[in-house]
Amino acid sequence: MDRYDLLYDLYDSFDTDSLRDHQRFVDVFPPVDSRVALEEYQEIDAELESRKGEIRESFAYGETLCEVAAHATREEAFTALDLLTKHGRGVNALVLDVDETLRSAGGTDNEIPRETLHYLTELHENGLPLVICTGQTLENVKGFAIQGLGSELVHSSTVSIVYEAGTGVFTPGHGTDTKKLLYERLDERMQEVFYGVRSRVLPEAPDEIREGCHLQGNEFNVTLKPNAETGSPKAAAIIDHALCYLIDLLGTVIAEGTDSEHGSEWARAFYAAADPEIRGVLEHRDRLPERDPEEVPTALSDVFERIDVAYYEADAAEVGSLELNKVVGVEAAFEVLGIEDPFALVMGDSKSDLRVMEWVADGRGIAAAPEHASRAVLDHVIRTDELVFDRGEAAAILRIVYALNRLATLG
Incomplete structure (x- = not known):
């Protein structure tokens, strides 16, 4: 049975909508002191494991498929498989704009949604380095990154910050390469x-x-x-x-x-x-x-x-x-992180992000943009892999990447 047939069988045979609801509850459940709330959490977690167990027992690749179904909708899973078929590999790095991409003043009250933060953390724990690529100052980016992702993750030596649209790169834990002032090369x-x-x-x-x-x-x-x-x-x-x-x-x-x-x-x-x-x-x-x-x-x-x-x-x-742009910054970040053969997901909304998207289009990755991105960015994204997401819904693209990388492990 090929991978498309496996997905058809998976989504036709099981209540994957309920499975995802259980997974989302467990993933983003806020810490509480209430005994009643904790008991509810434990019940839902147990039900989640029971539903996953049924999928595990039904397929030769049950462990992979149950995780795909628990995270990605049917459409997202097939989009992931289409990407895998087209490009032949999974994503090995995330390059992420922040304002109006991960967060949106019009859709997320200018905060990165809890679900988006969860998927960033989970993908990072699964081995994907994070490159935060923004026009903001370093101090601003460090502040919200630590607040949202935690100091341990940000200082894990596999997170890099390209700031001021490529004038500098900050990668904690890399000695003399921790901070590169790219503008000094001019x-x-x-x-x-x-x-x-x-x-x-x-x-x-x-x-x-x-x-x-x-x-x-x-x-x-x-x-x-x-x-x-x-x-x-x-x-x-x-x-x-x-x-x-x-x-x-x-x-x-x-x-x-x-x-x-x-x-x-x-x-x-x-x-x-x-x-x-x-x-x-x-x-x-x-x-x-x-x-x-x-x-x-x-x-x-x-x-x-x-x-x-x-x-x-x-x-x-x-x-x-123009000699210091996000592409130059991302290249410097990849060098410090030791990413020699990148296939990155690039998410952004502006012309400065478009340069990175065009750079990865040459066999180095895929691009995604919010629906309110600039016209040039949307034209590029639609022309390549059509990864356009709703305002404030960056988590949808991260779920696709999660499914893509899981499906890439299938024989």
């Missing part, structure tokens, strides 16, 4: 540009930006965040203004190191041509210059082409290095 000219922008971004900002924004505590990237609630109309207005200002300042700083003039106007022309979202903001604020982006002076364009200006509507305006 040449002196590029570092001077970033230090110049950082030192001037708030002191030279208009009053509206100084009062309406704050500078995120990055080690290298320059990120302006709204003081208003993220996603609100007030935040949207101030970030649009901050984006225009940040582009102008970047152009000014770069031009000061050359013989070029009108650096801010050339910067606006260049980045408007490179990103339609940025162009839309500049047009809306009547800041789009009448300059041909094809005529940007070489002394400026050579630097512009190495710098990324990122716009996140009502959330952030950021300047970063």
Whole structure:
């Protein structure tokens, strides 16, 4: 009997919905002091083991199949098997964006759901290293990672944090390789540009930006965040203004190191041509210059082409290095973790995550995204393995990976 026939037989012959309900209760049952609640837990746990026992006795691969059925829905299990058939191997690492991927302000009250945390822990215990890959600062990521996953797991030497979208990598338990400051690899000219922008971004900002924004505590990237609630109309207005200002300042700083003039106007022309979202903001604020982006002076364009200006509507305006992105960070994390032949699950929602997804698409893994991800990310995910999940439901993809790796053990 092939693996597809086994799954058909499994899901047709047993009440797998009840089995999963029992497993979910046991997995995410919160710690309580109530004797009555503890007795209920023990009863459900006993019933779970009884149901699993029936499956174990019914199949030659009963142990594997009962765990698949206890964790994955019928659709998730067949999706896992399709992935195994297509790629021929299981996942051996997890690369995970956090905001609007593992957690969502609109779907999970900006907390990582208990079930998602459980599956991350379980997959890690089954031997999968975790690479948390985010634009946030290291201290922020360490804080919620330890709070959600526990200090022991985070410091297990098989968890790595790629922070500030690839400017640094933190992998506890690896001696001198524990913290890699990837931005130190950039040449002196590029570092001077970033230090110049950082030192001037708030002191030279208009009053509206100084009062309406704050500078995120990055080690290298320059990120302006709204003081208003993220996603609100007030935040949207101030970030649009901050984006225009940040582009102008970047152009000014770069031009000061050359013989070029009108650096801010050339910067606006260049980045408007490179990103339609940025162009839309500049047009809306009547800041789009009448300059041909094809005529940007070489002394400026050579630097512009190495710098990324990122716009996140009502959330952030950021300047970063294109030579330091999440792909570079993930590669560095894999090197420290000793992952020489990766086949990773990459989960994310933004353009910075898309770069990693495209990198693993070359035989290094699979990609998944929430339904509200950027259009480019969704297009890529749908075009590859169609792993799109509902807002706040990252656990569904983790269940598929759990089933995929279990099914990969079948002969």
